[in-house]
Amino acid sequence: MLEGLVALLPQVIFDGLLLGFVYAMIALGYTMVYGVLELINFAHSEIFMIGAVVGVEVFRYLGPAIPNGIVVLLLALLLGAIISGLMAMVVERLAYRPLRARGTTNRLVPLITAIGVSFVLQDVVRFIEGLWHNEFKLQMRVIPPLDGNFTFLTVFVQYKALILILVSLLMLFGLNYLVNRTKLGTAIRAVAQDMSTARLMGINPDVIISRTFLIGGALGGVAGVLFAVQYSTIDPYVGFFPGLKAFTAAVLGGIGNITGAMVGGLVLGQLETLSGTYLPTLTGGNFGTEYKDVIAFLILILLLLFRPQGLLGQVVKEKV
Amino acid sequence: MSLLELKNIHTYYGHIHALKGISLTVNEGEIVTLIGANGAGKSTTLRTISGMVKARSGEVLYQGKPIQRVSAEQIVAMGIGHVPEGRRIFPRLTVEENLEIGAYLLRDKKVVEERKQIGFQLFPRLYERRSQKGGTLSGGEQQMLAIARALMQDPKLLLMDEPSMGLAPVLVDFIFETIQSLNKSGKTILLVEQNARIALQIAHRGYVLQTGELTLSGPAAQLAATPEVQAAYLGGH
Ligand SMILES: Nc1ncnc2c1ncn2[C@@H]1O[C@H](COP(=O)(O)OP(=O)(O)OP(=O)(O)O)[C@@H](O)[C@H]1O
Ligand SMILES: [Mg+2]
Numbered sequence: 221m222l223e224g225l226v227a228l229l230p231q232v233i234f235d236g237l238l239l240g241f242v243y244a245m246i247a248l249g250y251t252m253v254y255g256v257l258e259l260i261n262f263a264h265s266e267i268f269m270i271g272a273v274v275g276v277e278v279f280r281y282l283g284p285a286i287p288n289g290i291v292v293l294l295l296a297l298l299l300g301a302i303i304s305g306l307m308a309m310v311v312e313r314l315a316y317r318p319l320r321a322r323g324t325t326n327r328l329v330p331l332i333t334a335i336g337v338s339f340v341l342q343d344v345v346r347f348i349e350g351l352w353h354n355e356f357k358l359q360m361r362v363i364p365p366l367d368g369n370f371t372f373l374t375v376f377v378q379y380k381a382l383i384l385i386l387v388s389l390l391m392l393f394g395l396n397y398l399v400n401r402t403k404l405g406t407a408i409r410a411v412a413q414d415m416s417t418a419r420l421m422g423i424n425p426d427v428i429i430s431r432t433f434l435i436g437g438a439l440g441g442v443a444g445v446l447f448a449v450q451y452s453t454i455d456p457y458v459g460f461f462p463g464l465k466a467f468t469a470a471v472l473g474g475i476g477n478i479t480g481a482m483v484g485g486l487v488l489g490q491l492e493t494l495s496g497t498y499l500p501t502l503t504g505g506n507f508g509t510e511y512k513d514v515i516a517f518l519i520l521i522l523l524l525l526f527r528p529q530g531l532l533g534q535v536v537k538e539k540v
Numbered sequence: 541m542s543l544l545e546l547k548n549i550h551t552y553y554g555h556i557h558a559l560k561g562i563s564l565t566v567n568e569g570e571i572v573t574l575i576g577a578n579g580a581g582k583s584t585t586l587r588t589i590s591g592m593v594k595a596r597s598g599e600v601l602y603q604g605k606p607i608q609r610v611s612a613e614q615i616v617a618m619g620i621g622h623v624p625e626g627r628r629i630f631p632r633l634t635v636e637e638n639l640e641i642g643a644y645l646l647r648d649k650k651v652v653e654e655r656k657q658i659g660f661q662l663f664p665r666l667y668e669r670r671s672q673k674g675g676t677l678s679g680g681e682q683q684m685l686a687i688a689r690a691l692m693q694d695p696k697l698l699l700m701d702e703p704s705m706g707l708a709p710v711l712v713d714f715i716f717e718t719i720q721s722l723n724k725s726g727k728t729i730l731l732v733e734q735n736a737r738i739a740l741q742i743a744h745r746g747y748v749l750q751t752g753e754l755t756l757s758g759p760a761a762q763l764a765a766t767p768e769v770q771a772a773y774l775g776g777h
Contacts, residue, residue, distance in 0.1 A: 403644070410630050410641045416592060417628040422616040422645040422693065 230375045232497045238381050240489020241388035245443035246466030247481035249436030255412040255476040256432050262334040265463020266341035267308045267437045271300040271444020272454045279361040289363035300445035301438040308437025309430055311337055346456040360452045384446045392482055399478055408432055472520055474533020483531055491516040541604050543568045543728050549598035551588050558584040560752040566730050571723050573731045573739040575773055576749035582732040583625050586699045590622040591615040617645050621695030625702050627686040631675025635666055638674050638685055642692030659688035680711040697728045704735045716742055736773035740764040
C-alpha cells in the first residue's frame, strides 16, 4: 500500500500546485486591499467569479471563430483581467469610498458592506446569465490544443495546466516587480503603512486605493479565467469556496504581506490535495475525500496557534 | 505680502475646539517659532496649514491665495513641506524609498536623483543607511530622514513639528544648525517647539500659543526676555 501512495505523490503535488497558484492569485487581491485599508474585501471572491464567467463566455463566443485555443485563452485572460479589475474599482468607488469619506471608524460596517456586495454581484451575474442563456450553470468549451496532454515520468500533465502555472508565475513576478520596484508600488506601500503621512508626500490615497483594487481585481480575474479553463463547470456561486480558501491563504501567509499570500496559497493547495488523496486510504475509507478541507483547516488552525501573525507576517515593531 | 498668513483660524476635532481664532504671519526668509505647552494646539496649527485638518472658519493665505479648502496633496505641490510630529517615517520603506516617495510629485527622474544626493550631502548618515528600512533607524536618523524627505519637493515653506523631540543634546544642536543653514539657503521656516530656549535662539520671531489662543508674539529675543515666557517655557529664574 505504501508503495502505491508514494507512486502517487508526484501527481498529487502537481495537482496541488495548480490549485495553489489559483489560491495564490486570489489571495493577492485580499492581501493588497487589506494592506491599504485593513478591510477584508469579501466581494473579492465574486470578482474572481466574474473572471471565470468572462472566461466561459469568451470561449463560448470566440471559440467557434478562432480555432487556436491558446489565442482564445489569451483574449479571455485579457478581458477577464480588464472586466474584473474595473468591477473591483467600481465596487470600491460605490461601496467603500463613501464609507471612508464619512469617516466611519467601525470596522464592521465596511465588512458587512463587502458581504452585501458579494450577494449583489452573485445575483447580478445570475440574472444576466439567466437572461442571456436561460441557464446560470455554465460549461467551459474545450478548444485544442488546451486539452492536449502528455505524461512526464509518472505525472499526467495537461497543456492547460502548464499554461496555468506559466501565467500564474508571470503574474506573481510581475506583481512583485510592480509593488517593489515602481513608483506606483512604492506609493501603494506608503499608503498601506501610513495613509495620512502619504498625503504629506502629495499622494492622493483615494487614487492609490483605486489602483490597488484595479490590480487585485485584475489578478482575481486572471485567476478566474484559469480556474474556469482548469475545472470547467462555473456558476455565479463558484467564487465562494476558492475565495474563502484564498482568504485563509492570505491569513496563513500573513495578511497584508504579498509574498506571504503567494506562499500561503501554495501551502494551502498542497494541504488540500494531499489530504484529499491520502485521507481515504490512510483511514481505511472511514474518512472520504470530502474531509480534505477539515484536515487542511485543522493544520491551518494549528499553524496559526503557533504563528498568529502568519508564516511571513511580522509582528510590527516601530521605533518612535 | 507675507508668504503665509493665518486669519482668525478656528479648528475643531469633533467637539474639541483646538484653535480659537489664530492669526499669524510668516514672511519670506524668516524662521518663525510657535511655542507652547502640551496640547496648546501647535501641531493643529501646522496641520491646518498643510491641509491635514480643515479649519471650520478663518483663512489660510499662502502667497496671497486662500488655501484653507485645498487638499493636503495639492498644498504640497504648491510648495509647503511638512515635517510631522514624531517624524512619521514609512517604517517598511528603505531610506532611499522614503526619499523617493518624498518626491512623489516630481516626474523627472534626474531631478529626483539630484535631490536625493542633496539630502545625502546634508545628512551623510542617511547615505550610509540608504538600503536600511526606515523603522530600523535611530530617532536622530529618522529626524534627518524626515527633513530630507520633506526637502525632496524643494518646498518654499517648511513646517517643522518638534524636530528636537526625544533627541540627545548633541543631535538637537546639529538639527538646529541644519535648520539655520536651510534658512540661510532660502527656506522659510515655521518651527514648532517645546524646547523654547533653543527655538528662540535661532528664530527671528515667535508666537506663544496657549490652549488654542496666541497670547504673545514678537521678535525672538524680545519674547525670550518677557517674564511670562521666562517663567513658563524657559524654566525661569
Ligand atoms: N486627532 C485628534 N482628535 C481629537 N482631539 C485632538 C486630536 N489631535 C489633537 N487633539 C486635541 O487638540 C488639542 C491641540 O492638540 P495639538 O496636538 O495641536 O497640541 P500640541 O500643542 O501640538 O501638543 P504637543 O506639544 O503635545 O504636541 C489638544 O487638546 C488635543 O487633545
Ligand atoms: Mg504637537
